Amino acid sequence: MSKSVLTDSLILARRNLEHIRQVPEKLTNVTVQPLMFVLLFAYVFGGAINVDNGGYKEYLIGGILIQTLAFAMMGPAMSIATDLKEGVIDRFRTLPSRRSAYLFGHYLAEMAGSLLTIVILLGTGLIVGWRTHAGFLHVAEGLALLLVFATAVIWIGLWLGILVRSPDAVMGIGFVIVFPITFISNAFVPIQSMPSVLQWVASANPISVLIAAVRTLFGNPVSPVTKHIWPIDHPVPAAWIYSVLLVALGWTIASRRYRARTMD
């Protein structure tokens, strides 16, 4: 009866996919919401925002990709908080399953959701007129960066869910954290249009660095750098460092928190 972590993780991930089958609304935040954002910014706000070398639609997609993936923190946090609240977690812990499979199963299911998000966003982007203007390797690197960042966000979401325990609280805390972080950045408007203090904040914001890296790798226009800090001046290597560090951090704190919460 020797099973691998992967087998158990897949069994548990199937559970999350089943949840989506039963409650498809759960998918709105990774499907309909990004789509709405693209259309809203491309056609409603976009006309008022000036971007050189390529126009706003080319600028927008990199920002929305990272912003939406950052919001994907809420999904895993909600799932874990619900499991903890309903005690389902205790059931799995009395089964002969690999201990790490529980978190890893959630990760796999959420990653599937984030992949879907990326596909939908790129598809919508192509429809509204976004294109890449870089070599295949650079575009591939951009996609890889998105996947690593998505991984980091999910692990941080898993940690948040164990920490907070209540699905309602997750909603509140998630919004309060993710909203300012993603909006005080170069995601939707070029940084130079902000007041000087905010320019510093937005330039130092790792989200800005990630977005700048994605835009650079896709060959899309980037927000001119006004406040020179190393990461925003070197977005691609900095984004990789941030993402890898965030994966390591998220994975560590989530696993640790999980062990602490489930071993009394």
Place this chain on the structure above:
Amino acid sequence: MYEQTVRPLKGAGDPLSGGVVATGLGKRFGDLWALRGLDLNVAPGTVLGLLGHNGAGKTTAIRILTTLSQATEGSATVAGIDVAAHPGRVRERIGVAAQQATVDGLMTARLNLQTIGCLHGMSKAEARRRGDVLLERLDLSEFASKLVRTYSGGMRRRLDVAASLMGQPEVLFLDEPTTGLDPRSRGDLWEMLRELVSEGTTIILTTQYLEEADRMANDIVVLDHGRTVAHGTPAELKARIGDDRLDVKVANASELPGAAKAISVFAEEEPMYDMDGLVVTAPIRPGVRVIDVVRALDDAGIEAIDIARREATLDDVFMSLTSNSHHQRDDSKDDQRDPI
């Protein structure tokens, strides 16, 4: 981390080869001992009833034995395996139905069981087959494809029991399995558990109901504030509890000692009284008529508001087993909860 299965020979003469053994098991939360000094020796194929009120330590004991919680002191083996040293191997041999039904509301009953079966290492088809058998056995076949969140409390509970049986456990832990079940489902469940026991399964069940412990258990451990206050067969325990109870309610507290004295001639042991409820209670000797009690009280000049004869309840068990009489259960809570 994950141990290979080495199934020991069951019932091979070694007392540790099956069943459940606990020695001096204790669990402390902060400075409060939720459980202390629990000794168990449950032979394979028998039923142990853990009897006690909420907060008595029943769930804590179950959580330690099912590897969900670590004991602060003492040790335990389940199916011959040390729970602290080899939790993974213990999990292969146990089934658990927790007090709170731990089933997934957003899946159907069938998928819930299938997922659990797969985590036990069964193939999908195998898990589905076993799940269907259990759903049938627990009278849930009709609702197999319904989302569990539409289930009533009793249905959830039955599904939880089914979930605990997916792995064909050697030892089954049921934490208040019949709470929230209607009398018929309760009877059905009891019958099913008896079948399992006759097939060799060891069961530890917790309950707040004396009747349930009486009907199901070969042995009963009575817990109060984390302590074992009695241990024996149902018959032994009942012999200690005594017969029917007599409650006499008086108008004011000053009459309590007089009332206690008046009814002591009918009682098996010293009457106890509850100052707040103004009630004197005593186990009554067989053959005593209520009318005689009324007369005796009248002769003593006690103004009884109400006189009632009733069967002994769990509360009476605790009254006679836990407190040194003239104490209300709740009054003694604080000093009993303190660690020594």
